[in-house]
Amino acid sequence: MSRSIMDIAAQVQGPDKTASKAAAAYLDSLTKPPGSLGKLETLAVKLAGITGEIKPSFPGRGVVVMAADHGVCEEGISAFPAEVTPQMVHNFLSGGAAVNVLSRQAGAEVMCVDVGVNAELRHPGLISRKVRYGTANMAKGPAMSREEAEAAILAGIEVVEEAVARGIKCFVTGEMGIGNTTASAAIMSALTGISSLETVGRGTGINDERLRQKVLIVERALETNRPDASDAVDVLAKVGGLEIAGLTGVILGAAANRCPVILDGFISGAAALAAVRIAPDSIHYMIASHVSQEQGHVYLLKELGLEPMLYLDMRLGEGTGGVLALHLIDAACRIMAEMATFESAGVSSGTDGTKPAGKAHS
Incomplete structure (x- = not known):
């Protein structure tokens, strides 16, 4: 590179x-x-x-929706099958998802990035930065190699730089990836030492039995991979996701270009925590849009020292909470x-x- x-x-x-x-x-x-x-x-x-x-003022604003799949889904940690990830990418590209609706209201451009979807995707509106076809099952070994994690981070940085060159000066972090709350919980536990009992939530709405399984899977992934808490890239590689690493790059790229980056929910928060460990001053460019219903998010925001602006009981992801905060950005301006x-x-x-x-x- x-x-x-x-x-x-x-x-x-x-x-x-x-x-x-x-x-x-x-x-x-x-x-x-x-x-x-x-x-x-x-x-x-x-x-x-x-x-x-x-x-x-920020007339040019963009929502970067990073999409990728997770091998850990084979452990039954989600209420939705992995096929939903590519299906939702097509929904983003056709303008039918919640983030598209809210972005139209806020005058924001949705940039959908394939950084690791486990399917062949072709569309004129898709930004293709595929590093690999989904991660491996982190419960059995590393989710990806260090080089792949670095490539995903750099992909996020490049997407931001290209957008800045087009006049976009304010960014919202969005994501799509069935299984990514599991990876985010593992990242958070690895970087903070907070127990998986507190970092793991219900994600797509799993029942109590699946929630217990999800906690065990995160614990097994941490025990199997032993990520280095002092090395955020190692953590992303071993127990993270390609779209989470991509969002880490989006945050770093926005900060390097002196652009505000509005964080969405739990997955964005995990990416933000990794970004802060890589570049501590990046925290000054982050704006917390809301606190989600995913139980680990409130702890993540405390760890980051960020105060959310909205309390709307949301847990969709995609960047939806972040887009709503654009209206407050406009109000302040x-x-x-x-x-x-x-x-x-x-x-x-x-x-x-x-x-x-x-x-x-x-």
């Missing part, structure tokens, strides 16, 4: 603190009590730090671009010379 993941990681810099401070000061000059727009103000300051602009200042509106500030501190402006 002409470049390494660490080359990209080295490009990831911390936020622009000058822009963040300027944005915070500007927010306090607007016609409202300081801090009264809550998380929208926090988001506006973060976007300024990411982009270096006090009044950023429009507050900065369109709201009047006390001076421009001729509104009196507080009696001590500061802005009003109460809920009313009277």
Whole structure:
């Protein structure tokens, strides 16, 4: 390969603190009590730090849906058969999935990437970056080789770079892969030491018996492969998924290009955790859209130190929660671009010379 993941990681810099401070000061000059727009103000300051602009806008936004299959499905850990993965890819490409509907509402482009689907897929709208035809069964050995994990990460980085060249400056992480909550739970347990009893959830809606089986499979995969917790690429290779590694690349690529990346749910969170272990400053470019019903997600967000914006009891994946958060991104940007200042509106500030501190402006 002409470049390494660490080359990209080295490009990831911390936020622009000058822009963040300027944005915070500007927010306090607007016609409202300081801090009264809550998380929208926090988001506006973060976007300024990411982009270096006090009044950023993101007319070009893309949802990267990474798709791949998982060999561990042969252990019966999902309520749906593995054939659903390629079937859903066709659904994305025809515009019929939930993420397509919500992306149309949010004015976002859906980029569907085949990084490891266990089927021959051909479509003019498909981005083909297939590394291999699904992972091996991680309960019996490594899911893939280290070289394959690296190739999947680099595929995600390249998809972002190509999109940035077309004017897309804001990204949402999406995925499709039957069995990927199992791999995500294994990644999370490997990187954090949190028990599989807490990281494993019901995924597609499995019953209690399958849930117990799923916990055992994750434990067996960790025992069999002994992934190195200090090496995120080793963890992705041994107990991860091609689409999860691809999303790790999407996050790293967005951070290296100073673009915000909106995380969806549990699988995106596992990819984000791997990205942070590879490039710690990438955390500054991540925005947590929501907290899903998958039980491990709340622990993942705590591990990342990210506060979700939405609580909608969602657990679909695809990038659906992340797309909904684009509306909040737009709201924060429009507050900065369109709201009047006390001076421009001729509104009196507080009696001590500061802005009003109460809920009313009277």
